[in-house]
Amino acid sequence: MTNVLSNNTQAILLLTAPLIAGRSEQTRELLTPSEYKRLARHLHQLSKEPADLLASDADEILRQSQAVVDAARLKWLLGRGFALSQAIDRWQARGIWVVSRADSNYPQRLRDRLREDRPAVLYGCGERSILECGGLAVVGSRDVDDALVEYTESIGRLTAKARKTLVSGGARGIDQAAMRGALEAGGTVSGVLADGLEKSVMNRDHRRLLMDGQLVLVSPYDPGAGFNVGNAMQRNKLIYALADAALVVNSDFEKGGTWAGAVEQLGKLKFVPVFVRSTGSASTALTALLNKGAFPWPNPEDADGLVEALAVAPSTTRASALPSQLTLAADDDPSTDATDAPVSPVVPPAPVVLSTTPMPESPEVEMAVATPAASPQPAERDPADDLHDAAKQAILSVLKAPKTIGELVDALRITEGQLRLWLGTLVAEGAIRKTRKKGVLYELPTADLIDLCSAADANDRSGAQT
Structure with a gap:
């Protein structure tokens, strides 16, 4: 797991996650998705967030939440700190990251489309x-x-x-x-x-x-x-x-x-x-x-x-009711769900x-x-295509010799994650190839490398003459 768990995510895991799979004594009292949804709504009404349930003065919040979820049950779930630390160690050893719906880096498509029904926690790798x-x-x-x-x-x-x-x-x-x-x-x-x-x-x-x-x-x-x-x-x-x-x-x-x-x-x-x-x-x-x-x-x-x-x-994506800069730092306000723009009808x-x-x-x-019956008229050029072409040209320009991911990151000064996505598309196109000689290397196909180097040499000679 490459991220540090936020206090909100820790609280949500304690309330909803088994932590030790297969241990019935750890799972019998977990909040169901609908129960957590009600609790999240209630906490928002109190101007609180999940992390506040872990604070030293949490007893008053638990008392105020009694009508939504039994306070004794919440207290028992929140007391599973040792089990959580064990689970985190296990996930981290396997490269598994965790993100909760209270985190800003929760997948935006799930946030916008599933809204209150989005999973409280997502586990992932990659x-x-x-x-x-x-x-x-x-x-x-x-x-x-x-x-x-x-x-x-x-x-x-x-x-x-x-x-x-x-x-x-x-x-x-x-x-x-x-x-x-x-x-x-x-x-x-x-x-x-x-x-x-x-x-x-x-x-x-x-x-x-x-x-x-x-x-x-x-x-x-x-x-x-x-x-x-x-x-x-x-x-x-x-x-x-x-x-x-x-x-x-x-x-x-x-x-x-x-x-x-x-x-x-x-x-x-x-x-x-x-x-x-x-x-x-x-x-x-x-x-x-x-x-x-x-x-x-x-x-x-x-x-x-x-x-x-x-x-x-046809596009049927829901529009987000709140600008991204206004997204709540903790759990989103469930009461805003009804203000979302309605789903656009599907056009045949x-x-x-x-x-x-x-x-x-x-x-x-x-x-x-x-x-x-007939192909639709070609759409206008997507700006993403221009971005792709620019990224492709930049990558090809530094591949006169095979390079590792690290060398390409240093040369292009972009994040490794974004670079990997560009490299994946270029490999799929056949514009570059990936080899495993003494580690993973990216290089131009032989003919392209010769053409590129020849063009570069010609430019150098032209510049020298002028």
């Missing part, structure tokens, strides 16, 4: 800035055939080539296939886990990706927690909330976490547009999701096509016609589906 990048969420069932696995891996690779983050849940099947495709193509991935965070961050392959800044894993549940169906269902809304759009590759009809999450997103939450796979074998569940307001996946053939598909997708894409577009890498499997 580059936290990836959580603010949006991207494409890809979800689906655990038990799938090889054709769907190959299809989903191709979606992951395309997402990486488009320099978009892949968001998924880390479960067996579709989730892992999407994440694997993106990571193998050098892309960035946000994995929202329902269980086993501690085990996942200790996985050798994951560890390298976490350290290289390609992968971030987060969970609202204790790092040592095992699988729980309810937890798996609840984390789905976090996947959608962290993305710009979502693709449902497959689902069971009217059952399972994928179906429940998609239906909740389409009917209630409406954070992002939901697409469904529009090629391959027919699916009763996907057809039903189309009838509930999902869109057919337009099957982009290249990175530009995927960027365009996401750019024209262009009219559609029937097509039998083959599934990428599986041309033998087809399904009649609705796809856009």
Whole structure:
């Protein structure tokens, strides 16, 4: 864990976290999410914050909170200081960081979209800035055939080539296939886990990706927690909330976490547009999701096509009621939730016609589906593209010889976290390559290096002549 826990976060952990997973005597009295939400609202009304419950004069606050949560129960939970110190040591040894909803660096997308219902605590490992990048969420069932696995891996690779983050849940099947495709193509991935965070961050392959800044894993549940169906269902809304759009590759009809999450997103939450796979074998569940307001996946053939598909997708992000500089230092004011701008309605894409577009890498499997009748007009150039081009030029200019992360940080004078994100996109593009000769090095492909050096020599000679 790379961050120091704030007093607010310590208090929230004591109230809501098991600290020692599997110890029933430590978990039986924990505050449920709804109980903590009520307590947070009550503390705000008292002009207090969670950290005040740890102060020497906390007895009066506990007495005033009796009507919300039993004071004796709160006192017992807050007295678990030794268990908390043990848990912190364990998390820190595994590189797990902790952030609470009272912290300013809590993911803004979860704060804006989930508001009072955002998890009280998030555990994670890896580059936290990836959580603010949006991207494409890809979800689906655990038990799938090889054709769907190959299809989903191709979606992951395309997402990486488009320099978009892949968001998924880390479960067996579709989730892992999407994440694997993106990571193998050098892309960035946000994995929202329902269980086993501690085990996942200790996985050798994951560890390298976490350290290289390609992968971030987060969970609202204790790092040592095992699988729980309810937890798996609840984390789905976090996947959608962290993305710009979502693709449902497959689902069971009217059952399972994928179906429940998609239906909740389409009917209630409406954070992002939901697409469904529009090629391959027919699916009763996907057809039903189309009838509930999902869109057919337009099957982009290249990175530009995927960027365009996401750019024209309807935006359903909630606006924040408070300017960032006015965000409360402790828990946000729950009473401001009702003042948020309403969710923007989902606007359908262009009219559609029937097509039998083959599934990428599986041309033998087809399904009649609705796809856009005509491509939308190209959007104006995104300022992010200009920023990307400038960063790319700066990085290429200092790579006349292979360099380590540290050497690049010194040369470019930017933060390591931001640099890793740029390097990941450039590796995915093929503009640079990453090698492991005596450590991780970044270098230009041979031909590009020759061209760059030749151009530099020519410029030097021209300058000398003048």
